[in-house]
Amino acid sequence: MTDKKTTYCKCLYYSANALARGITKMADEAFSVVNLAPSYAFIVMTVNKQSGLQAGELAQIMMLKPSTVTRLLEKLEIQDLVKRQTLGRLTLIYSTPKSLEINKKIENAWYVLYQNYVEILGEKFANQLTENVYSSALKLEKV
Amino acid sequence: MTDKKTTYCKCLYYSANALARGITKMADEAFSVVNLAPSYAFIVMTVNKQSGLQAGELAQIMMLKPSTVTRLLEKLEIQDLVKRQTLGRLTLIYSTPKSLEINKKIENAWYVLYQNYVEILGEKFANQLTENVYSSALKLEKV
DNA sequence: AAAATTAATTTGTATATACAAATATTAATT
DNA sequence: AATTAATATTTGTATATACAAATTAATTTT
Secondary structure, eight states: OHHHHHHHHTOHHHHHHHHHHHHHHHHHHHHGGGTOOHHHHHHHHHHHHSTTEEHHHHHHHHTOOHHHHHHHHHHHHHTTSOEEEEETTEEEEEOOHHHHHTHHHHHHHHHHHHHHHHHHHOHHHHHHHHHHHHHHHHHHHTO | OHHHHHHHHTOHHHHHHHHHHHHHHHHHHHHGGGTOOHHHHHHHHHHHHSTTEEHHHHHHHHTOOHHHHHHHHHHHHHTTSOEEEEETTEEEEEOOHHHHHTHHHHHHHHHHHHHHHHHHHOHHHHHHHHHHHHHHHHHHHTO
């Protein structure tokens, strides 16, 4: 209501961050069954599917900065959920027995997350929203 | 593209966070003219408009946790951009001469931010997106 | 009126992310 | 071949945000 609220909700900075916090909270819960924050779980899943990919590729796929990915990988390696191999100036990331072992659980948690927000937003709306949000993120990234 | 990317972009957690990072970067730049990160600038604007509001109200308006707002206010007070007054168990937030002085600049920066993303996303699409994102954030918050 | 509950805010602590600078490696020019 | 430039990754450092626990104050119940 009131003027202020109108003002806020008309700003994409504000709205996008609010949505990100909300869905992150949901994702945190969904992935808590594997004791991983969502970004970590996503890395594990990706590496399980594409063992041997470059750190930089991972950063690109996830739209994160390389330095951020380094930080995430450090912690995953400590937990034995990825293995890093330095090859010249590249770093290649490999799955591990442990990461493969929990893969099913992660994929399941991911699906649960999807179900959860679909239940709140409606499937059609949620899918459309995700697509629009994604394409916008891509466009902003290219600036 | 490929399988992995498809997978990622179909997840609202991933997309929403990517968008939030992108627009935050843009907002950082827009508000750099007043040397404030966007959230701080928003607080200043809000308090300028509604001097004397409660800390908790601010948290609600901004969809942030009270503890987060406390932290932001601490730093703004150091810069003399808000004044806090403890009244019983409430904390009321007031504008300051300095905050009023830069208000125009902040509002201008905000408008510049809007122009910038509208240029990339298109005005109609941007507005629709913002609205959808906002209403979804509200729905997720209520869970 | 005293005790117990509820409410508002603040601290202590943790974390994901980014930027800028540093490092190391490969490629391109001279 | 030697220097320069470009590329990939990692460190040092900073920050916004949140959670859980602590504090303080107001309300309700006994």
